[in-house]
Amino acid sequence: MDHLTPRLDDAILIQNVRVSAGGDRVRLHFSNLYGESELVIAAASLALLPKGDTNATEPKAQHTPLTVGGQRTFTIPAGQDAVSDAVDFPLPALSDVAITLHIKKAPATHSGHGSAPAVSRSFYRHAQSTTPDQYGRAPRWFFIHALDVATTATPRGAIVLLGDSITDGGVGPSSHLRWGDELARRLHSTGEASGIGVLNKGISGNCLLHKASNGPTAPDRLERDVLQQSGARWLVVYIGVNDCGQCGLSHEAGDSAPTAAELIATYEQIIDRAHTAGLKVYGATIPPFKGAGYWRETGEAHRKAINEWARTQGRYDAIIDFEAVLRDPTDPDYLAEKYDTGDFLHPSAAGFYAMAHAIDLGLFK
Structure with a gap:
């Protein structure tokens, strides 16, 4: 958790993470555990990054939308977590995934992981920015706790x-x-x-x-x-x-x-x-x-x-x-x-x- 900038109201977050084991279906765990107010997510999606492309913003790969309780827009109360509905998402082992979140409303205290420079790139921009290709960087993860990968094997x-x-x-x-x-x-x-x-x-x-x-x-x-x-x-x-x-x-x-x-x-x-x-x-x-x-x-x-x-x-x-x-x-x-x-x-x-x-x-x- 931290109280650091950036402020993330009406922001687009792209967070690139690597998985260890592959599978066929996934679900994402969101966290507002340390937030003192509600977290409103307007939209969330996953995209598989090309091999070796761990610094991508606006991934060109097809985005798979995520829902919570069947809703694309959802609210996580202060001090709570949420888990997305499972979706089909073929995922090779040791691959990189871009998690894109449109944060509509964020608490001042961000739940997440504040020391992930060795494993992740996080990018953020204001959703209404006139220069949508320009992202700030943050060496941390915001509002994500785990990515579950299920397999038919x-x-x-x-x-x-x-x-x-x-x-x-x-x-x-x-x-x-x-x-x-x-x-x-x-x-x-x-x-x-x-x-x-x-x-x-x-x-x-x-x-x-x-x-x-x-x-x-x-x-x-x-x-x-x-x-x-x-x-x-x-x-x-x-x-x-x-x-x-x-x-x-x-x-x-x-x-x-x-x-x-x-x-x-x-x-x-x-x-x-x-x-x-x-x-x-x-x-x-x-x-x-x-x-x-x-x-x-x-x-x-x-x-x-x-x-x-x-x-x-x-x-x-x-x-x-x-x-x-x-x-x-x-x-x-x-x-x-x-x-x-x-x-x-x-x-x-x-x-x-x-x-x-x-x-x-x-x-x-």
């Missing part, structure tokens, strides 16, 4: 990635080089695992428990972002580095902060809730972040305690050891230089590639 299910900025991504505009993107490509290239979706639920700055979290904490968004996702069968929990960093800063300042034991108890709650919902739960270890601005000895101790618990206590159905993949073999408290963007925290494109290829695809059979 045997359902394969979806992997949900619950994470922070290292999952959310940040390699470059529309680059699709996050570790989740590469995982989707690997799955698609194999016969047995092809057709499995990858749902990226990373939020930059997000936390497991710490109050400095950007958006709801991981437990608070588990129901909506994981358990309610269509086809969810597997959950990868890869979050906690921001808690370790912020806890270190809080300890240094003499403020209260969650202990390692409290963080571990929160992971256990997530595991139990996901297991109750029938999901397999895989835990990813937290890679080193020494040198990052919020690194402190206390936070480092938290990180090592969490990783030790994850590897030894058997609460997860399996472990994905990103720490082992990304750490410097000569100085394991640091990221390997070849995988570091330079901030000692976020992996590079090479790091994301290595992470994706360290995952055993047999986990998703």
Whole structure:
């Protein structure tokens, strides 16, 4: 959510997104969860973008109109979501879709995703503009929560990635080089695992428990972002580095902060809730972040305690050891230089590639 410009009353929004698994029918989830007033959508449609054309405005492909309850114009009250009626829309795996919305009336607070430059291009213009080809750009999504893809083939299910900025991504505009993107490509290239979706639920700055979290904490968004996702069968929990960093800063300042034991108890709650919902739960270890601005000895101790618990206590159905993949073999408290963007925290494109290829695809059979 945010209060940032642009104002979107009577605006045309074109938001380009990539899907992981293909299918035959789709439905779009709209969100006004954080809006303080109603959201009125005058029209909505989908168009399949030509391969490689992720920056298109006014897509030349045929538009498929969307309706909610049979109505092309619909209102979403403050604090609520809506789901479009399902429509026939043949969609290849790893393809890009332009979602066009004519926003008639928008709340000042926009529900959406504010850190999507690596995966999306969003364009907007006033509906009555005399220069309809001139769009502003925004590195975020507005008012869309999920795009469900259904297939007449045997359902394969979806992997949900619950994470922070290292999952959310940040390699470059529309680059699709996050570790989740590469995982989707690997799955698609194999016969047995092809057709499995990858749902990226990373939020930059997000936390497991710490109050400095950007958006709801991981437990608070588990129901909506994981358990309610269509086809969810597997959950990868890869979050906690921001808690370790912020806890270190809080300890240094003499403020209260969650202990390692409290963080571990929160992971256990997530595991139990996901297991109750029938999901397999895989835990990813937290890679080193020494040198990052919020690194402190206390936070480092938290990180090592969490990783030790994850590897030894058997609460997860399996472990994905990103720490082992990304750490410097000569100085394991640091990221390997070849995988570091330079901030000692976020992996590079090479790091994301290595992470994706360290995952055993047999986990998703």
